[in-house]
Amino acid sequence: MTGNPISPTIPFDQDGIHHGFLRLPYSRDDSAWGSVMIPITVVRNGDGPTALLTGGNHGDEYEGPIALQELAATLKPEGIRGRVIIVPALNHPAFLAGSRTSPIDQGNLNRSFPGKPDGTVTQKIAHFVDTVLIPMADIVLDFHSGGKTLNFVPFAAAHVLENKDQQAACVAAMQAFNAPYSATMLEIDSVGMLDTAVEQKGKVFVTTELGGGGTATARSIGIAKKGARNLLKHAGILSGGLELSSTITLDMPDGDCFVFCEHSGMIDPVIDLGDEIAEGEVIARVWQTERTGAAPIEYRAKRSGILMARHFPGLVKMGDCLAVVAKVV
Numbered sequence: 001m002t003g004n005p006i007s008p009t010i011p012f013d014q015d016g017i018h019h020g021f022l023r024l025p026y027s028r029d030d031s032a033w034g035s036v037m038i039p040i041t042v043v044r045n046g047d048g049p050t051a052l053l054t055g056g057n058h059g060d061e062y063e064g065p066i067a068l069q070e071l072a073a074t075l076k077p078e079g080i081r082g083r084v085i086i087v088p089a090l091n092h093p094a095f096l097a098g099s100r101t102s103p104i105d106q107g108n109l110n111r112s113f114p115g116k117p118d119g120t121v122t123q124k125i126a127h128f129v130d131t132v133l134i135p136m137a138d139i140v141l142d143f144h145s146g147g148k149t150l151n152f153v154p155f156a157a158a159h160v161l162e163n164k165d166q167q168a169a170c171v172a173a174m175q176a177f178n179a180p181y182s183a184t185m186l187e188i189d190s191v192g193m194l195d196t197a198v199e200q201k202g203k204v205f206v207t208t209e210l211g212g213g214g215t216a217t218a219r220s221i222g223i224a225k226k227g228a229r230n231l232l233k234h235a236g237i238l239s240g241g242l243e244l245s246s247t248i249t250l251d252m253p254d255g256d257c258f259v260f261c262e263h264s265g266m267i268d269p270v271i272d273l274g275d276e277i278a279e280g281e282v283i284a285r286v287w288q289t290e291r292t293g294a295a296p297i298e299y300r301a302k303r304s305g306i307l308m309a310r311h312f313p314g315l316v317k318m319g320d321c322l323a324v325v326a327k328v329v
């Protein structure tokens with residue numbers, strides 16, 4: 001017993017395909033004995049590996065939810081070996097609100113791990129994932145993209161890990177996902193992330209950043225759909241060969257990748273996503289919004305590479321992540 005109040009409405013250990021919910025009691029003004037209902041699909045066919053595929057960890061990122069809705073609607077038990085657990089919108093209240101964090105408790109699910117069984121709604125979801133879903137899985141894919149405030153070149157990522165065998169397994173799975181870019185990722189803020197919770201349990205983990213701006217494109221959705229199926233093939237759950245295209249390998253060696261804004265204003269991008277830049281060159285200028293006649297502030301790359309991510313909205317605030325420059329390997 002984990003003490004977590006979430007009860008699944010479908011079994012995890014029966015063959016076939018089951019669509020249901022993770023039901024989390026949530027008593028509130030408009031529903032005294034109400035629940036948060038997180039959609040889940042479990043597909044199982046005999047013994048074999050288990051893959052956990054999640055999207056909507058942040059509620060304003062759409063490639064994962066779309067690709068996983070499609071997978072849940074089309075995967076056939078007879079087409080797999082083992083088990084696939086699909087949760088397209090893990091922070092479902094945030095997903096319904098179209099926001100990064102939960103409108104119930106302002107919780108950022110990907111900063112809430114390992115969670116608390118007696119905490120907020122978001123902490124309870126994290127705790128269920130940490131104590132029930134992740135332990136069942138051999139391989140975990142958690143889809144992300146930039147949400148409303150960031151935009152990324154489409155990449156799959158693995159992290160630098162102390163256990164080099166585990167890191168190699170994660171890198172192999174990332175390569176099987178086969179996004180147009182493949183990154184060894186440095187997190188600026190890894191505490192509380194699902195990523196860390198999975199990796200600490202010794203599992204194979206792949207994450208993505210497939211676009212952003214609070215929407216998805218035909219191209220970014222295609223990358224997500226292909227990547228999920230490739231990952232299941234790599235895990236031995238789906239049969240068939242991998243569908244592979246060329247990928248550009250990126251590295252984020254240190255904090256010099258990140259450029260943070262120290263002004264408020266309007267962004268005047270000098271380069272676009274995927275463009276090359278040399279150390280010291282201007283990435284973007286920030287114009288004052290309150291007056292004319294003042295020179296813009298120039299923001300420069302602290303290392304050479306390509307523009308991997310940028311602030312998405314036209315206005316930027318002090319402290320926002322303005323740009324990320326990654327090294328091409």
Ligand SMILES: [Zn+2]
Binds near residue numbers: 143
């Ligand atoms: Zn995210």
